[in-house]
Amino acid sequence: MKLILAVVQDKDSNRLVDALSKGDFKTTKLSSSGGFLKEGNTTLMIGCDDEYVDQALELIRDNCSHRDQMVAPISPMGGNADSYIPKPVKVEVGGATCFVLPVEGFFQF
Amino acid sequence: MKLILAVVQDKDSNRLVDALSKGDFKTTKLSSSGGFLKEGNTTLMIGCDDEYVDQALELIRDNCSHRDQMVAPISPMGGNADSYIPKPVKVEVGGATCFVLPVEGFFQF
Amino acid sequence: MKLILAVVQDKDSNRLVDALSKGDFKTTKLSSSGGFLKEGNTTLMIGCDDEYVDQALELIRDNCSHRDQMVAPISPMGGNADSYIPKPVKVEVGGATCFVLPVEGFFQF
Numbered sequence A, B, C: 001m002k003l004i005l006a007v008v009q010d011k012d013s014n015r016l017v018d019a020l021s022k023g024d025f026k027t028t029k030l031s032s033s034g035g036f037l038k039e040g041n042t043t044l045m046i047g048c049d050d051e052y053v054d055q056a057l058e059l060i061r062d063n064c065s066h067r068d069q070m071v072a073p074i075s076p077m078g079g080n081a082d083s084y085i086p087k088p089v090k091v092e093v094g095g096a097t098c099f100v101l102p103v104e105g106f107f108q109f
């Protein structure tokens, strides 16, 4: 058995938890912040048998890979909003950092 | 040495932390949610020497095992509360999911 | 590769995260409480290659070691504040509890 600790962005976490749940993976969310990923993030604990680790990682990759997104920038404070035409900028979102840990014992009560 | 990660229900967590503390186990609570257990839950990190793992697991089992509880259901919204006699229903509460992880180094500063 | 789980006091955590960041360590903060350390605490996950574990532990020791601090005690409730001259008392602050866990796989998406 393995325990996967996956640090993902908040915005990707619900979609990932749903996908993992459909794949019969049980997860627990830990509130986390900063560090591996710049924006608000969530750490998921996913316990699974050795033969399902690849499948879990694939679901994480499919739902959380970093990708570019076009976003409308915030108008500058105090600027003239009428004359300001915001130009969408490309930002990178998503991304996942995953640690696969060995598990010596697993118990449910 | 081992690190036990125990996901337990919020309602059981204080009693468990007390029991672990009386048994000389040191614990740290991580706020967590969803997944392994349906209701609000807490993840405890319990570090202990190999020979105490069984004792820690026994305390978790004694304080967090899932069990049935009779609860009065909430009156339906907009219903006539006077004519409605809530019948207690059986719900399953508690439960614990525990991972025992190997520890290669332990340091206190 | 290793995953270091370090439980440190809230007041030390920002300084530690900065120091780790300067040392090119990536960290994720988990909100945690109680247990290993009495005051509010934070659990940091630090992933690093085996040869950098000692350096990460040294940064934790340098920024979080427990030490004595002189603090002005709170005036007793209902006491005569005018006649009461608070005498600084020595309290122990800081401290860190670190678990070094083996990592079998590491993935970034």
Ligand code: NI
Pocket: A066
């Ligand atoms: Ni990229």
Ligand code: NI
Pocket: B066
């Ligand atoms: Ni049952």
Ligand code: NI
Pocket: C066
């Ligand atoms: Ni001391």
